Amino acid sequence: MSTLTEAPVESAVRELTYAEAIREALAIAMEADERVFLFGEDVGVYGGAFGVSGDLVHRFGTERVIDTPISELGIAGAAVGAAITGMKPVLEIQFSDFVTLAMEQIVNQAAKIRFMFGGKAKVPMVVRLPGGSGTGAAAQHSQSLEAWFAHVPGLKVIQPSSPHDAKGMLLSAIDDPNPVLIFEHKLLYKTKGHVPEGDYRVPIGKAAVRREGRDLTIVGSSIMAVRAAAAAEKLAEEGIDAEVIDLRSLRPIDFDTIAASVRKTHRLMVVYEGVKTMGIGAEISAMIAESDVFDFLDAPIVRLGGAEVPLPYNPVLEKAAVPQEDDILTAARRLARGDA
């Protein structure tokens, strides 16, 4: 024990888990603005299926942390209505897979109302969606459906990869006058990272370069950005200098950051957990191929996406169906060496 512990030393790096960071963002927003309220299945007394809302019901009461019936369409519709009438609902869909039940309200209503009413109505709602595989939760509780929503004008879709970004982006989402969907990877909830105290924002629509490199560009978001960054460190030991871009936001997408990177590295790999076909990788590949960056490609673009199967329950198969760090390593080696 140091004798200096009595001194009021502010810890240089305060670490929180991803789930704690989200809870902190919710608390900050709720304290700052009484229009903000939480809405969802088991978000109250139980504290959320993944413990994200935790003790918020005790701090803000059952009027602002509301347990709902098991009816995603009903919850989403109530949230849209609340948002139009001036509230700022933050909705939790217990597993993002269940959002299929709420598609009508999110896609046909929330995304379009502002446009169809010429801006006279707006829908400042946030939908939190725990998603992704790796928890042995099988095909109906493990999907990555973010690309479905990134296809819809009028929605914003974000996928923070770190506790720092989760807090800052959720606060930006709550500020936003438009519907924002935040896809939170279930495996990230327990990951820890530095989270500044107090109120701060991480902008929606801006990617982050997690590692600068010259040999190839790896683009990913959420847990894939984390795996790509880990893979890049191993690649560096082998002499392959990978640049890692954490997309953070799918709609709007930060094409400029990707383009600048590919212009430099001449090689692009997109890694995403959603099913490979018709997914994020297709969109980013096409954006590059359509742009003047096409002329800077020195190898075919590589997509590393989820397998074309409903996610298996068997944990070995489940892992095999989704890009893992080793898959990124193998594909990156091939791409950098020119074997791809």
Added chain:
Amino acid sequence: MPVEVILPKVDMDMETGSIEAWKVAEGDAVKQGDILFEIGTNKAVMEVEAPASGIIRNLVPASGEPIAVGTPVAWIFQEGEEAGEAAEPTAGAPGTSLAVGRVAPQEGPLPSSVTTPTPSPSPQGGGESGAPMNGRHAAPTADGIRATPLARRTARLNGIAIDAVTGSGPRGRITEKDVLAHLAQAESAAPAPVAARAPAETPAEGELVPFGPVRRIIASRLAESMRVAPHFYMTAQMDMSALQALLKRVGPRIEKAVGVKPSLTVLLARVVGGILPRHPMLNASVEGDAARLHAAVNIGIAMERDGDLVVPVLRGAEGKTLAELTRDFGRLREAVASRSIQPADMRGGTFTLSNLGMFGVDSFTAIINQPESAILAIGRTVEMPVGRNGEIVLRPMATFSLSSDHRIVDGVAAARFMADLREAIECPEVLI
């Protein structure tokens, strides 16, 4: 499906060739790899091998007349195939459209690159183009070449035909690396002797001299530079008395030490090397939306060789003495003269000097050597009347013209460089 035998491109700047002699006759059975005919280029005669085994049909007689590269000169039929098929062979079948034989050099200098086109069909098998291909258009067009967009772009910017490059990637894919390797080879290869050309009738509009590989690179690079870089120019007259005196004083000592007499150009390289570190934007390159500031000052010296422009690079001019630069430049000049200059000696320049004073040129403006951001053009040193302290005196004056790329160099930055240049030229002691 009959296999087409085309007149292959066996040298990068080759557009036509001639059939000097057939080694097989109509109806002969040949095996893949057998010598079919001798091809003549303006450099050498080489043998062309059979791309497939079968029976030779429809061969074009040997005439020695020029034939366009890619023209079919024979067909190889498999057993049982009808001769009539040759008239309208279809594309898309494996191995037909680009069946160029391997070329075995027979005499003369090795071609700088022997084309080994990859078979065209896609791995999905067949049917990538259902259109029947007229035999006359069966040339190995760019469409059949597997190359990355970056490789094509780099080739385009350097005036290289992509089909002259040998690909090292999967399935023969050409990547940027291959184009750069090809370029390096072309830079070091001697230009082709043009003397052996047939004494063709001189047309009324004058002789047409095709670009050699070096000229092609010069043409494409300088045109590209004028296109992408907004040039602006700044001119100043400077008093050369001090530099002349300095050369007179230290010249003999340096010559004694390193065996080469220091020239005014090298002395100016030393001066520029001394001041450029204070002007980072003039020692920089545009990279996308950014300027790359170079740590080292590598000064290219524009020189002429056999009517072509070559720019060997004096490396590390920011930290070398005049004696060291004189020695380096002596080596480069000798290498240029003896054609042994390596591509590496012409790469990596960060600034260029072009001195035409020895031809009596008063002043001129130069085109920036991309991707550098500036070039300094030097005119002759001549005694001129100038005012000094209220009197007209004669001074050895030279005119310096700086061309700068306005994308990253602004007028004031260029003017500051010129001011520092004047100070260092008129009072070289400031560099000590």
